[in-house]
Amino acid sequence: MTATQVRATCPHDCPDTCALLVTVENGVATEVKGDPEHPTTAGVLCTKVARYVDRTYHADRLLYPMRRVGRKGEGKFERISWDEALDTIATRLKGIAARDPQAILPYSYAGTMGLVQGDSMSLRFFNHLGASLLDRTICATAGATGYKYTIGGSMGTDIEEFQNAKLILIWGGNPIASNLHFWMRAQEAKRRGATLVAIDPYRSLTAEKCHQHIALLPGTDAALALGMMHVLIQEDLLDHDYIGKYTLGFEDLKARALEWTPERTAATCGITVEEVVALARLYGQTAKRGEAAAIRMNYGLQRVRGGGMSVRNIACLPALVGAWRHPAGGVQLSTSGTFPTDRAALQRPDLLKGRSPRTINMTTIGDDLLKEASPEFGPKIEAVIVYNANPLAIAPDSSQVQRGFEREDLFTVVLEHFRTDSADYADILLPATTQLEHVDAHLAYGHLYMMANNAAVAPVGEAKPNTEFFRLLAARMGFDDPCFSESDDQLAAQAFNKQDARAVHFDWESLKRKGWQKLNMPAAPFAEGGFPTPSGKCEFYSSTMARDGLDPVPSYTAPYESAASNPELAARYPLAMISPPARNFLNSTFVNVQSLRATEGEPHLDIHPNDAAARGIAHGDMARIFNDRGSFVARARVTDKARPGLVVGLSIWWKKLSSDGKNANEVTSQRLTDMGRAPTFYDTLVQVEKTAHATRDSTRDETL
Template identity: 30%
Template sequence: MKIKKSICPYDCPTSCGLVIETDGKKILKVKGDENHPATQGLICRKMRNYEESVHSKDRILTPLKRIGKKGEGKFEKITWEEAAQEITDKWKKIIKEDGPSAILPVYYSGVMSVIHRNCGDALFNKMGACSLVKTLCSSAKGAGYNSVMGSTGALDPRELENSDYYIVWGSNMKATRIQALPTLIKARKEGKKVVLIETYSKPMEKYCDEVILIKPGTDGALALAMMNVMVEENLQDEEFLLEKSIGYQEFKKTLKQYTPKWAEEITGIPNDVIVKLAREYASVKAPAIILGSGNSRYTNGGMTVRLITILSIFTGAIKYPGGGLCGVSPTSLSYIRKDIITRPDFRTNKARIININQVSSALVDENQPIKSLFVYASNPIGSISNQNKMIKGLMRDDLFTVVHERFMTDTAKYADIVLPATFSVEQDDVYTSYGYCTLATANKVIEPPKECKSNWDMFRLLAKYMGYDDEYFKKTEREIFDELIEKSLEDVENLTQEQKYILKNGGAISTPFENHIDIKTKSGKIQIINDEMEERIPRYTENIGQNYPLNLVAVPSCETLNSIFLEKNKVVEKRGKIKVKINSKDASKRDIKNGDEVVCFNNLGEVGFIAEVTDTVAQNTVIAEGVYNRDFAINGKLVNALHDDRLSDIGEATTLNSNTVEIKRV
C-alpha cells in the first residue's frame, strides 16, 4: 500500500488537501491531509468515500454513440478513433457551412483545476468557436466587491481567529466553508458573538448566538439601515473614512433616508433588531462579515455586495487583524499563468460570446442557431437556468451534442456521442484556491480505467483529427504541467525555493496574507463612490422577479455539490424525492402539510416537490436545497425549470434567486 497526497478538484473555496491510500491500481481510502496549510485534515463527508465514485460500477468506461431517441439514454459502444472522426467531421462541415460560431463549448465547475478545467479553451480558440462567459456562480459578488476595493485581498478564513464579532451573512458554512466552522465554535466558547442573517437558517443556526431571517433580495437595505444608525449615533470611523475612501461625505448624506423603520418594511426585520445589530457591530474593534454567494444571485446582487462591502469598512474594522470581509478572493496576486493553458493567441476571429446562464436561450435561437454543443465538466440540465428551454434545444434534430462525462447524467442522455472522462486522481494538475491564500499541485495517483481520457488527452486527440499541428497539442499532460509550473513561478518573488520545490513535485503551500489596508484601486483609496460605475453612488435597488407571491431561493446541500455526487446511490436514496421548504404560516394559508406533494409554478413552468414545513424559512419564501437528478423529481423537472436566465445588475451573473413562484397542494 502506498500513501499519496492529492487535492479535492471540486467547486468550493478551499481546494482541500487529501491523503490517498492506494495499491497502485485502485484507490483504497481517502482522508484529509493534516499537513495541508488550510484544511489541516478536515474534509467534508462528500469526499470521505471518494473511492466509491472513482470505482463505481456505473462509471462510463468507453465512448458511446446514441442509438435511441434523444433523452432516452440508449447507446452503443464505439472506439475513440470512431468517435474522434465523427466529431471532427461534423465540426469541419459546420465550420464550412455555418461558420465556427455555430459550435458552442459549455463547461463549468466539474473540475476546478487549472489544466483540465481550462485546456478546452485552446482547441475552441483555434477553431474560432463561441467564447463562453463563465459567470454561473458568484461573479456579481466579485464585481460588487471589486467596485469598492479593487483587487484588494479580503480576509483569509484563517484570519477569523482574530475577529471579535461575526456576522455570517447568507453563508451555509456547513456546506461550503466547513474548515472555518471550528473557528466559530472556538470563538463562541471565548464569549465572542456570532449572528446569522439568512433566508433559511436550519443548517447554521446551531453554530450561532442569534438568527435574523431576512426577506430574499433585501440584504442591501439592511446594510444601508445599519450604516444609517451608525451615522445617526456617530459610531462610524469618520477619520478613517475621510482619509482612506473616495466619496464618503456624499454617500453619508444619502444615508438619512435609509432608516431602520424604512428597512423593516423591506426586509421583514424589526426596527429594534436592526438598531441593536448596528450598535453591536460598531461597538467591537475587529468584526468580520462572512459573506456567502446566495445574496449576490439576484438582479440587484452586485449592488447588494457593494453595500455590504462598504459596511465592512465603515467602522474601520480592516485596520485590525480579523476585521473586515471574508468570502471573496483573499489575494490580489495570480501565481499561475492561465494563458499558458487557454492560449488566447490561437484565436484569429472575433468570437461570438454566449453567457453560460443563457445557454438555454442560445440553443433555441433560430436566428443564430448553434449546430454543435460540446459539454464537459458540466451538467447543464441540472445547473443552468430555464430547464424547459434547455431540453427543447437539446432535442433539436440538427444539434450535434457531445458530452465528456464519468456517469450518465441527465445531460449525457441527450448526447449524440458520450466520451468517458477521468477523476482527479487519474491526472496531474495545478490547483488555485478562490477562498484561501493557498496554492497546490497534485500528481496522478492511478491510471485511468479502460478507455477513460482526461480533458487534456481528449482535446489533444480532437486537435489531431482537426488537423492542427501546433506544438501545444503534441505535449503530454506531464509536459504541460511542468511547463505551467516552470513558467508561472520563474518570476514570482514572494515564494521560497522550498515552496517552489513543493509545487513542482506535488503538494500544497500557503501564500502570504494580504495587507488589507493597502487598497489596490486606481486611486489607492476605497471607492465608496465609483465614477466608473453606471450607479456611481451606492443606493438601494429592488430585486426584480416574476409577479408571484413567494420568493424561490436555491441553497447548497451538504450531501451533494451542484450536480456532483449524484452517482452515490446511498446518498441520493436517503435524501429521497426532491423537496421544497416552506414557512408554516405560508403553508397554512395554502392548506399544505408536511410531506404533502405540491407543485411550484411560475410563467416558466411547473415543478413537483415534497413539502417540508418549517419556521427556519423566512415568510413569503420557499427553499430548494441542493441539486437532484431527474430520476428523483416528482414530474421529471428540477428547480432550475423555474429559473429565468436574465443576468445580474453587474458581473453578468446568474439571478437564480430572483425568481418567484406560487405553490399548491396536489
C-alpha cells in the same frame, strides 16, 4: 502488499479546496483522507469527498466512448472506439467551422476547479478554432464584480484568522454545508467568546447554531447594508482616520446612507427596526473597541437582480469602521483574486489571431440554443461540447434548456464520469477521468494555498483527461501549433506567475512533492490601505462604475420578482423561492451516490406553517411548485425555518432521479443580475399547491 500515499487536491466547487492523501495499494486507490498537516484542511473532509474512492470505482462510471442510438434524452447508447469517436467529432466540427466556427460552443464550468483540466487545453482548442466564447457567469460574477468595484479584486480576510474575531457576520451562506473549514474556525471563535450572526432568509443549519439569525427577504441585502451604514454614521461608530486615509467618496456615501433610515430599511427587508439598529451597533461597537469584526459573505446573496450591488454595499462596511486594521477583521467573499494565476499562458488567447468571436452567456443557454441565425445573434448554434458541467440540471429555466438540447440538428458531445441529465442528450458520450486519475494545479477561493494534484492511479477503463481529449481532437482537426503537444505537467508548471512576489517561491516539482504552498501575503492585507482599485483606496464612490453606466455610490435595486417590485406578478405567485445547496450534494455532483441521496431522502420544499395552512398542505404532503416558466413537485416540510412568504427547495437534484423528472430550475429565470451578467436563481416567485403523491422510479436508484 505495498501501500503508498499520493498527495492530491479536492477538485470540487467549494472554497475549502482540501489537501488530500490518497492511499494506493497495488495500483488501486483504497482510501482518501484529509492532509492533517495542511493548515486549513487539518485532516478533515466532508462526507462527500471522504467517499471519493467509491466515486472513482462506481459501478456506473462511464468507461468507454459511446454513440447515441435512441432519441435525445432517452439515454440509449452503443459502445464505439476512441478513434471512431474522434473521427466523428472532427468531421462534424470541420464541416460546421467551414461555414462559421462561431456556430460551435463550449459549455463548461466547475465540474473541476483545476487550472489544467478546467480550461487550459480546451480553451486553446476553441481559441484556435474561433468558436463562440462562453461567458462563465453562472455562479459568482455578480458578487465578484461588485466587490472589485469596491475593494479592487477577490481578496480579503485570511481564513486562518477568523478564529480570532470577536464578531462574525455570516452573510448569505450556509458554511456547515458549503464551507466546512471556515465553520470550524467560526466555531473556535465562538468558543473563545465571539458572537456569530447569520443573515439569511432561511434558518439554515448554520443559522441555527449562531447567536442570532436575521431572516431578511430575498434580494434585500443591499438595503440592510445601507441601513447599517445609516446607524453607523448617525451614531458616529466610524473610524474617521481610516476613512480619511484609505477610502474615497465618503461624503457621497454618507448622503446616500442617510436616506436609509432604520424604518425604511426594516420595511424593505421585512425585519424589525430593532434588528437593523442592533446589528449596526453590534458591528460598529465591536470595531470601536479595537476588536476584530469580520464578515464572511457567500454566494447566496448575489443570485438576485441587485446581487452585485448587495456585495458592493457589504464590502464597504469594514472600511467605515476600520475593521481591516485587524488580521481577523474585514471581509471575505473569495480569495481567488489573490493568486497570481497566469491564465494567458494556460489558455493562449493569442490563438484567436485578432478574431473577436461572439460571447454566449451560459445562464441564457436555454434561449440561445433555440435562436435562429440573425445579424444581431450571429449563426445558429450547431454544436455544443459539454465538459465539467451538467446544464440540463443546473441552468435556469430548465424546460427551455431541455428544448434546446432536444434539437435533432444540434450536435452534442459530452465528457462525463456518469450518465447525468446532460449526458442523456449527447450524440457522442466520452469517459473522463476523475481527480485520482490525472494531474492538476489548483488555486482556492477560500484560503491562500497553491495546490497540486498528482495522479494516484491509472485511468479506469478507457477514460481520458480533458486535456488529452482536446490534444487528440486538435490533432484530428489538423492544428499543429506546438502548444497542443504540451503535457499536463508542462501546463501545471505555467499555472502561477513565478515573477509575482506572492509566488516567487513557486516551483511545480516541489509543489507536487509537498502538495501545497501558501502565498506570500501580509496578515492584514488592507490595514494601511493598498487596495487594488484605480485609486488605491476602498472606493465608496467608483468612477469606474459611472463609466460602466452604473450608480457609482452604493444603492439598492429591488428584485425582479417580489411583492414590492411586481405586485401584479405577486398576486398570482405570492411566494418567494430560493434553492440553496443541499448538504449532501455539491451543485449537481454526488446526486447519484445512493448513500448521500438517501440522506437527503427526496426533493423537499420547506414552507412556513402559515403558508402551508392557507393552501391546505400538511407536513409530508406532495406539493406542486409552479409559475409561468414551469413546475416541479417536492415533499412538503412544514417548518418555521422558512420565513412567512418564502419557500425553500434544497438543490440541485438530477432531474432523472426526482419523482417527476424535474427539479427546482423549472421555475427559475434566465434574467441576469445588475452587474456581472450572472443568474438570478433566488429572484423567483411561485405558487404552491397540494398535489397527488408521486413515487421515485426505483429502477434509477444507483448504489455505491
